[in-house]
Amino acid sequence: MLLNPAIMALLLVSIVVCSMLMLASGFAIQVLRHWDIESGSERQLGLERRTYLISTLLIWAFSFELMSLLLFIYNAESMSGQFVGAMCATGVLNVNGWGWPTLFLKIAVFFSGAVWLALNYLDNQGYDYPVVKYKYRLLLAILPLVVAEFILQLLYFTNMDPDVITSCCGTLFSSQAEGVAAEVSGLPPRNMMLVFILIGVIVIVSGLRVALRVRGNWFFALLGGAAFVVALMSIVSFVSLYIYEHPHHHCPFCILKSGHDYVGYILYVPLFIAAALAMSVGALSSWRDKPSLTLTVNRVIPRLSWIAVIFFALFYLAAGWSIWASNLTMAEVW
Amino acid sequence: MMWLFLRKQKYLIDFTLSSLLRRKGKSLGLLAVYTLIVFMLASVTLFTHALRKEAGLMLQASPEIIVQRMQAGRHALIPADYLQRIGRLRGVTQKEGRLWGYYYDPAVKANYTIMTAGQVAAPLTEIIIGTGIARARGLVVGDYLTLRSQNGEAYSFEITELLNEKSELVSADLLLMSPQAFRRLFNIPEGFYTDLVLSVRNPREVRKVAEKLTLLLPDTRPILREEVLRTYDSVFSWRQGILFVLLTGSILAFVIFAWDKASGLSAEERREIGILKAVGWETADVMRMKFWEGMIVSLSAFLIGYLAAYAHVFYASASLFEPVLKGWAVLYPQFRLTPFVDGLQLATLLFFTVLPYIVATIIPIWRTSITDPDAVMR
Numbered sequence: 001m002l003l004n005p006a007i008m009a010l011l012l013v014s015i016v017v018c019s020m021l022m023l024a025s026g027f028a029i030q031v032l033r034h035w036d037i038e039s040g041s042e043r044q045l046g047l048e049r050r051t052y053l054i055s056t057l058l059i060w061a062f063s064f065e066l067m068s069l070l071l072f073i074y075n076a077e078s079m080s081g082q083f084v085g086a087m088c089a090t091g092v093l094n095v096n097g098w099g100w101p102t103l104f105l106k107i108a109v110f111f112s113g114a115v116w117l118a119l120n121y122l123d124n125q126g127y128d129y130p131v132v133k134y135k136y137r138l139l140l141a142i143l144p145l146v147v148a149e150f151i152l153q154l155l156y157f158t159n160m161d162p163d164v165i166t167s168c169c170g171t172l173f174s175s176q177a178e179g180v181a182a183e184v185s186g187l188p189p190r191n192m193m194l195v196f197i198l199i200g201v202i203v204i205v206s207g208l209r210v211a212l213r214v215r216g217n218w219f220f221a222l223l224g225g226a227a228f229v230v231a232l233m234s235i236v237s238f239v240s241l242y243i244y245e246h247p248h249h250h251c252p253f254c255i256l257k258s259g260h261d262y263v264g265y266i267l268y269v270p271l272f273i274a275a276a277l278a279m280s281v282g283a284l285s286s287w288r289d290k291p292s293l294t295l296t297v298n299r300v301i302p303r304l305s306w307i308a309v310i311f312f313a314l315f316y317l318a319a320g321w322s323i324w325a326s327n328l329t330m331a332e333v334w
Numbered sequence: 335m336m337w338l339f340l341r342k343q344k345y346l347i348d349f350t351l352s353s354l355l356r357r358k359g360k361s362l363g364l365l366a367v368y369t370l371i372v373f374m375l376a377s378v379t380l381f382t383h384a385l386r387k388e389a390g391l392m393l394q395a396s397p398e399i400i401v402q403r404m405q406a407g408r409h410a411l412i413p414a415d416y417l418q419r420i421g422r423l424r425g426v427t428q429k430e431g432r433l434w435g436y437y438y439d440p441a442v443k444a445n446y447t448i449m450t451a452g453q454v455a456a457p458l459t460e461i462i463i464g465t466g467i468a469r470a471r472g473l474v475v476g477d478y479l480t481l482r483s484q485n486g487e488a489y490s491f492e493i494t495e496l497l498n499e500k501s502e503l504v505s506a507d508l509l510l511m512s513p514q515a516f517r518r519l520f521n522i523p524e525g526f527y528t529d530l531v532l533s534v535r536n537p538r539e540v541r542k543v544a545e546k547l548t549l550l551l552p553d554t555r556p557i558l559r560e561e562v563l564r565t566y567d568s569v570f571s572w573r574q575g576i577l578f579v580l581l582t583g584s585i586l587a588f589v590i591f592a593w594d595k596a597s598g599l600s601a602e603e604r605r606e607i608g609i610l611k612a613v614g615w616e617t618a619d620v621m622r623m624k625f626w627e628g629m630i631v632s633l634s635a636f637l638i639g640y641l642a643a644y645a646h647v648f649y650a651s652a653s654l655f656e657p658v659l660k661g662w663a664v665l666y667p668q669f670r671l672t673p674f675v676d677g678l679q680l681a682t683l684l685f686f687t688v689l690p691y692i693v694a695t696i697i698p699i700w701r702t703s704i705t706d707p708d709a710v711m712r
Contacts, residue, residue: 003575005379006678009685016693052617053700060692071681078678082567124618162568 006075007157013068014150020061024054025143028136037128051132055120058139062113065146069106072153077256084165089253091168098156105149111276112142118280122300126292169251173236181236185250189238189330196234200316203227203278207309210281211302217285220305224278224312231271231315239267239319242326266318274311277304343626346619350626353606364595365635371588372639372687373646374581377655379679380647382574384671389566392504393559397531398540400557401547411526416551423532423546425539431527433516437481437509442470450513458515461491466506468496484521491515577655578686585686589694596698607702608710620703628695632688640683648673 027050034043076089076099086092093099116138123131173185206220236250243255243263255264281304288297354361403412414431433450446467461479473479478490497505517524532547534540537560544556599607607620646652648671 003579004571005574005578005686006682008575008578009682013685013689016689020693049617049704052621052704053697056621056700057696060696064689067681067685071678071685074678074681082564082571084564162564 004075004079006071006078010068010071010075010153011157013064013071014153017061017064017068018146018150020057021139021143021146024058024061025140027054028139031136032133032140035129035132048129051129055124058120059117062117065106065109065113069110072103072106073253073256077253080168083162085168086166087168087170087254088251088257090172090251091166094166094168094172095161095164096156096159098152098159102149102152102156105145105152109142109145109149110272111279112138112145114276115280115283116142118284118304122284122287122293122296125296125300126290128292130290130292131287169249169254173250173252174248184233184236187233187237189241192234192237195230196238196319199223199227199230200312204309204312204316207278207305207312211305211309213298213302217301218282220308221279221282221285224275224281224308227278227312228271228275231319234319235267238330239322241330242323242328245326245328247328247330263318263322267315267322270311270314270318274308274315277308277311281305281308343622346623347626347630350623350630354627354630357600357603360595360600361631364592365631365638367588367591368631368635368687368691369639369642371584372636372683373642374584375578375686376640376643376683377646377652378574378577378581379683380643380675381652381655381671382570383676383679384647384674386567386570387674388503388671389570390563393563393566396559396562398534398537398559399532399544399547401530401532401551401554402557403529403551403554405553409529411522412529412554414525414527416554417530420530420532420547420550423543425534425536425543426532427535428533429530431530433513433522434528435516435520437519439471439481444470445507446509447507448509448511448516448519450516451510458512459489459491460494460512461515462495462497462510463493464497464505464508465499465502467509468493481519483519489515489519585690589690592691592694593698596695597701599702603702604705604710607705608707611705612707617703621699624695624699624703628692628699632691636684636688639687644673644675647671 027047031047031051035047036044073089076092079092080086080088083091083095086095093103116135119131119135119138123129123135172179172181174182203220203223203226206216206223209216210220232252235255236252240250240252240255241247243260244251253264254260255267256262257264281301284297284301284304287293401412401416403410403416412431417429417431420426420429435448437446437448438444439446451462463473463479468474471479473493475493475496477493479493480488480490482488491511497508497510511519516522532543534543540558540560544558547554547556610620611617646654651671
């Protein structure tokens, strides 16, 4: 299985990102121990110069990580022909116990990377490197995630056994089965729809409040996270039904297929971007009180929120449109 | 604000382009090597992908289940009454026996695949041949082809038709004759077939039907179309992977080359950066300029390499890698692949070429951009 080019590419990215982060973490430890902006010593000058290298390195590392998340899902989708019983990415992720954890870790790394990049941007705006220690502490917290992702992904790909009959979306995402996926599929769609609409309205309103410089940054960040989770649950619970025009097919991956006009990408990409931006707003807002950052924070936060609101709106429009345009009518049943 | 940002990037790109053009030799050298790497990897991916696609399309028309009788672990002739023993299986829409085999022709040292022309009652002495055979033996319609039978007698067949060139990938070595002639040529008694084929309408029932078959006819093995497809899929990915592993050496060489190019700055370039910093550029600006330099080189190399590979695979039949990826034979079909490009392929390729380049140049670029102006201009 390892000799599949896409798998080799994914492992390559993982190794590269891992070593980049390790390099950066070595630097982070030095910063945490010796950073002293007041000092003009040679060591301090060296550290200040190396911050350029390290932040470039990490910008690349996290962008690679984002691309590898997309590639991972896309690859799982395309490998479904090689396993007995797999019809989409769900089946391929089910091939062994490491598939789903790898995916979740990749998503976690994506969001923490996004928040780190926002902090890094903020740090570069202040003349006295105000966030530097905090930023590198966060980096040290992200490192285990990235290493774990590398190991899990390696285990996942090396333990792929084409003879195993996997269970695909039909069994995993069905309200009769057991487990989290089945629980989510079995959620009462009527209530789920109400929650989905409610949280959608609230998140957009609170995003607009932040964008228009009324306070409530943390509220927006938390809501962004909640809206992300609710949106994923809703896709499984009822949005997918309308896309497939089938009252029992709950799969969150089949919507990425060409047969459904790739509508999954129109849903997921804005959703991920919007959630990442909302979380970044929260991370940035606690630095408003630093004198060298007040201006930047006040300038950047509304801008980020505008973009987040736009992407949230795009997501809700796409979801609404796929429900509205569907031939499936469930209004009386639910 | 956004506008300002874009304008700044535009000026940076402008500057980078002119500075690249000032050092034509060096830039072109890098571009050439880079393009070559992309070209090789892209050729491999495009070619294997197209082959895989072709195999998939071809097998779409094949029956869902093939039943072969096994005797002492070897494929044996299957009695025709097995068709009756199968009886009515729910889900099976059609079942029939097939006669086919291979014929070794010592004149061209090649194997022909001989099949019977289905239910069409073809005249005993007439055959239809594939273009591969016609090429190898120099035959045209109306010629006679003599085949030696199992017991040494020679049979002459008149060629009435050549198979369509469009199907050459599968039909190059194919020879179609009537069932009676086939039985006589290979001495196969009436009431036996080479194997049986079953059509199953619903793909979800295929496994169940196969399970029932193994219970009903314990001395047979069912071969499922989806299994054949899956095997093709993995075999082609595997071959592609092997070539990628072999090409890793050249990717590594390229990484070292890129690293070297990026770190070995000429005195001229050093002075350029010194002057830029002296007139007010910051470290971040120099890095941004170098970023655009990398992007311009990468994207041009990727585009040129990919287009060249496309032409190589789909117009020149991938002459460089052909033997490794598709195997070879005397009666090898000449075919042109249907162009097929997909996103996964492109992304994989990007990861194999652009990522190593970027990683290799980050540190040298940083070294360059922290140069102090006074150190270089003194």
